Amino acid sequence: MSGGVKNSKTPAGDEAASCCETFNLGTGLRVKNTGESHKANDHAHDQKAHNHNKCSDDHSHEGHNHDAHSHGGEGHSHDEHNHKGCNHDHAAQEHSHEGHDHGHEGDCCSAAPEQLSSLGGSQVVAGGLRTEIRIMQMDCPVEENLIKKKLGGMSSVKELDFNLMQRVLTVTHTPDSLEAIMAAIRSLGFEPEVSDNTSGKKNTQEKKKPWWPLALAGVAALAAEVMHWADMPDWLEAGLALIAVLSCGLTTYQKGWISIRNGNLNINALMSIAVTGALVLGQWPEAAMVMVLFTIAELIEAKSLDRARNAIGSLMNLTPETAMVQQADGTWQEVDASSVQPGSIVRVKPGERIGLDGEIVKGQTTINQAPITGESMPVDKIAGDTVFAGTINQSGSFEYKVTAAANNTTLARIIHAVEQAQGAKAATQRFVDRFSQIYTPVVMGIAVAVAVLPPLFGAGTWQEWIYKALVMLVIACPCALVISTPVTIVSGLTAAARKGILIKGGVYLEQGRKLKALALDKTGTITHGKPVQTDVMVFNGWSEREVRTTAASLASYSDHPVSLAIVNASADLKKQDVDSFEAIVGRGVHGVITGKDFYLGNLRLTEEHFNCPSEIKATVQRLESQGKTVILLNDGKQVLGLFAVADTVKNSSREAIEQLHELGVKTIMLTGDNPHTAKAIASQVGIDEARGNQLPEDKHRAVEEHSRIGITGMVGDGINDAPALAAADIGFAMGAMGTDTAIETADVALMDDDLRKIPAFVKLSRQTYSLLVQNISLALGIKAVFLVLTLMGMGTMWMAVFADVGASLLVVANGLRLLRK
Numbered sequence: 177m178s179g180g181v182k183n184s185k186t187p188a189g190d191e192a193a194s195c196c197e198t199f200n201l202g203t204g205l206r207v208k209n210t211g212e213s214h215k216a217n218d219h220a221h222d223q224k225a226h227n228h229n230k231c232s233d234d235h236s237h238e239g240h241n242h243d244a245h246s247h248g249g250e251g252h253s254h255d256e257h258n259h260k261g262c263n264h265d266h267a268a269q270e271h272s273h274e275g276h277d278h279g280h281e282g283d284c285c286s287a288a289p290e291q292l293s294s295l296g297g298s299q300v301v302a303g304g305l306r307t308e309i310r311i312m313q314m315d316c317p318v319e320e321n322l323i324k325k326k327l328g329g330m331s332s333v334k335e336l337d338f339n340l341m342q343r344v345l346t347v348t349h350t351p352d353s354l355e356a357i358m359a360a361i362r363s364l365g366f367e368p369e370v371s372d373n374t375s376g377k378k379n380t381q382e383k384k385k386p387w388w389p390l391a392l393a394g395v396a397a398l399a400a401e402v403m404h405w406a407d408m409p410d411w412l413e414a415g416l417a418l419i420a421v422l423s424c425g426l427t428t429y430q431k432g433w434i435s436i437r438n439g440n441l442n443i444n445a446l447m448s449i450a451v452t453g454a455l456v457l458g459q460w461p462e463a464a465m466v467m468v469l470f471t472i473a474e475l476i477e478a479k480s481l482d483r484a485r486n487a488i489g490s491l492m493n494l495t496p497e498t499a500m501v502q503q504a505d506g507t508w509q510e511v512d513a514s515s516v517q518p519g520s521i522v523r524v525k526p527g528e529r530i531g532l533d534g535e536i537v538k539g540q541t542t543i544n545q546a547p548i549t550g551e552s553m554p555v556d557k558i559a560g561d562t563v564f565a566g567t568i569n570q571s572g573s574f575e576y577k578v579t580a581a582a583n584n585t586t587l588a589r590i591i592h593a594v595e596q597a598q599g600a601k602a603a604t605q606r607f608v609d610r611f612s613q614i615y616t617p618v619v620m621g622i623a624v625a626v627a628v629l630p631p632l633f634g635a636g637t638w639q640e641w642i643y644k645a646l647v648m649l650v651i652a653c654p655c656a657l658v659i660s661t662p663v664t665i666v667s668g669l670t671a672a673a674r675k676g677i678l679i680k681g682g683v684y685l686e687q688g689r690k691l692k693a694l695a696l697d698k699t700g701t702i703t704h705g706k707p708v709q710t711d712v713m714v715f716n717g718w719s720e721r722e723v724r725t726t727a728a729s730l731a732s733y734s735d736h737p738v739s740l741a742i743v744n745a746s747a748d749l750k751k752q753d754v755d756s757f758e759a760i761v762g763r764g765v766h767g768v769i770t771g772k773d774f775y776l777g778n779l780r781l782t783e784e785h786f787n788c789p790s791e792i793k794a795t796v797q798r799l800e801s802q803g804k805t806v807i808l809l810n811d812g813k814q815v816l817g818l819f820a821v822a823d824t825v826k827n828s829s830r831e832a833i834e835q836l837h838e839l840g841v842k843t844i845m846l847t848g849d850n851p852h853t854a855k856a857i858a859s860q861v862g863i864d865e866a867r868g869n870q871l872p873e874d875k876h877r878a879v880e881e882h883s884r885i886g887i888t889g890m891v892g893d894g895i896n897d898a899p900a901l902a903a904a905d906i907g908f909a910m911g912a913m914g915t916d917t918a919i920e921t922a923d924v925a926l927m928d929d930d931l932r933k934i935p936a937f938v939k940l941s942r943q944t945y946s947l948l949v950q951n952i953s954l955a956l957g958i959k960a961v962f963l964v965l966t967l968m969g970m971g972t973m974w975m976a977v978f979a980d981v982g983a984s985l986l987v988v989a990n991g992l993r994l995l996r997k
């Protein structure tokens with residue numbers, strides 16, 4: 177089975193084809209399933225309904241009924257195309273549980289390797305305009321509050337959405353208010369940037385700061401310390417300290433002042449107060465040291481944050497920058513990959529990386545698709561097969577026809593999805609944000625009390641207690657706490673993407689560890705989805721040749737795996753013409769051949785027309801309990817023939833189920849196939865529970881049922897099981913590599929058909945969670961220790977700086993560990 181969509185076989189297919197061609201041109205994406213295109217489009221009805229609700233806004237979700245038996249010939253290919261061709265912007269929103277509307281970024285995803293995602297400009301939305309603003313100086317997370325406070329008070333601002341990792345602020349605002357918003361941000365000392373859609377690239381890099389002031393400050397601070405020990409005169413110490421503080425601390429003072437003026441205390445404000453206080457108290461060398469240490473630490477922190485940020489971008493670096501493209505005159509020329517148009521022919525040599533998505537037109541090879549699927553077993557590819565940007569060509573030379581521009585490749589979509597996933601804040605992150613808003617004022621309150629109360633009651637000198645209070649001000653900064661979560665989540669999302677698991681939001685990464693039950697469908701998910709015909713029987717005087725010809729003729733109009741098996745087994749026979757072909761969901765197919773009605777499908781379909789003789793039923797049952805799927809050919813009055821087909825179980829499925837059970841996840845198989853076959857297959861792979869005869873809404877109900885008890889996942893191919901996937905807490909789509917819709921509509925998209933990616937996802941989710949907990953305890957623990965030390969009189973200010981920025985460094989480094997997994 178070559179897979180893919182066969183619209184040519186569908187009556188009225190022409191119309192369908194032309195329609196989807198337009199769609200395809202529109203998105204620049206021609207989707208063709210790779211190898212295991214299980215369950216193609218014969219689940220026509222539910223699929224169709226689903227397509228509609230994905231592709232157009234005017235169809236309600238309840239549309240996934242199957243009262244649509246009658247849409248007859250204009251069938252499936254059309255639907256499938258629609259589905260695949262439909263613009264992803266709609267689809268993306270449908271699943272955005274968090275209500276974040278990210279669709280507007282459209283195709284902006286980085287065309288060339290760059291460190292930060294590009295900005296989408298302004299977009300018209302319900303509440304007015306939505307604009308993405310990049311603020312490079314938004315480095316300490318506390319600055320988020322500063323901006324929130326300032327903009328939140330403006331009546332023209334409807335909604336704010338911060339993405340600190342990308343340093344992008346998304347504002348929903350009334351038209352004409354953008355200038356005022358930019359001015360407000362500037363008044364806070366930031367330099368906001370808006371993409372002006374016309375000029376492509378922007379200068380997104382931070383301006384390089386000269387290094388010498390910091391070096392000078394360091395030397396001066398050290399000298400001041402030496403003067404102090406050497407008992408030199410105070411004015412020398414003081415002078416050196418002032419030089420140190422002024423040469424490296426001016427920006428800190430500046431930022432601090434802006435923050436204080438706006439009634440907010442960020443780390444810069446806290447440091448400024450602390451250092452000034454130390455100077456006032458005559459602690460010259462200490463004040464200088466603290467400012468220098470703080471500046472250095474901030475630098476390191478910024479660097480490590482960049483690393484987390486760039487981890488995603490590094491996925492993009494997988495694609496080569498140039499491609500060898502055939503010119504109009506037949507010659508080959510190396511051109512910029514981002515300028516290659518879909519339809520161009522590109523040549524790839526052994527060992528090279530593939531630059532764009534495409535379809536092989538000449539040659540054959542093996543390709544390592546690990547960069548996308550995480551599976552390092554090379555895959556054989558011949559003409560007609562799909563290749564993906566970022567994957568590595570191993571053995572042969574070949575030529576392929578480009579199917580998507582550089583900014584629209586599967587890899588680009590993955591990266592885009594990961595970038596957006598960070599925007600949807602996970603529960604822990606929201607908790608931490610809320611907590612930090614209480615934490616800082618509380619610690620500051622304690623600091624004030626410490627400064628004032630003890631000396632008032634004569635428990636020491638003012639000097640001594642004010643110093644302690646200043647130290648506490650430094651400890652009051654929640655940086656480490658606030659930064660720990662996004663860094664960890666981003667690392668987790670990126671680590672997953674590298675394994676071929678595309679997680680569409682921090683939420684799912686957090687929920688995965690709690691997965692209680694997983695529903696799986698059978699065909700193509702647990703099995704290979706490529707059944708082979710094993711038995712044929714004839715009844716009521718028909719010859720085997722007649723039965724096979726009639727059945728194969730009907731089946732050839734369908735892409736259902738069972739039908740494909742029948743067609744393949746009778747490839748030698750000449751097919752007859754079929755009129756009024758229709759697919760009947762969960763049952764089979766119907767058509768008219770030389771004026772007579774024929775039905776080909778499961779026992780259920782037969783019994784809906786007449787009572788099947790009990791000997792035949794017994795035979796069906798016997799075959800089914802061997803794990804075979806049995807379908808019957810009837811003419812509406814009597815059974816004419818019987819076919820049994822057998823599908824094989826993927827080895828990886830068995831392993832995956834075992835791993836899931838070890839992780840404490842219950843497994844349930846939901847299949848449209850009959851209960852006997854379901855049971856037989858289920859016992860082969862060790863699945864806990866098997867339910868057969870499941871129509872799409874039965875699957876939906878079953879998932880909902882489990883979901884009430886605990887977090888429930890559902891795996892399917894993202895097309896046929898749409899209602900159930902949508903009902904699941906976490907919907908997994910399999911074999912997403914070639915299908916953009918699967919990437920965009922699932923909660924978690926598995927790039928290939930390997931079920932073991934689900935236990936891997938659960939494990940990663942657990943690791944991420946334990947790192948989150950570690951980080952939060954680390955951040956709070958370190959601060960608590962220094963708080964106590966300070967109160968006991970053992971904490972010094974430079975220790976507090978370590979406590980603050982050191983803790984930040986620690987949690988960032990800890991979070992980045994996930995990337996090495």
Ligand SMILES: Nc1ncnc2c1ncn2[C@@H]1O[C@H](COP(=O)(O)OP(=O)(O)OP(=O)(O)O)[C@@H](O)[C@H]1O
Nearest residue numbers: 697698699734736738739762763764778847848849
């Ligand atoms: N086009 C078809 N040709 C032949 N048989 C069909 C066809 N469509 C449905 N059937 C019969 O109906 C049964 C149920 O089909 P359905 O598509 O709901 O499930 P499935 O694809 O077999 O299994 P799963 O739900 O695990 O994907 C099939 O097992 C088959 O016996």
Ligand SMILES: [Cu+]
Nearest residue numbers: 443653654655
């Ligand atoms: Cu901080």
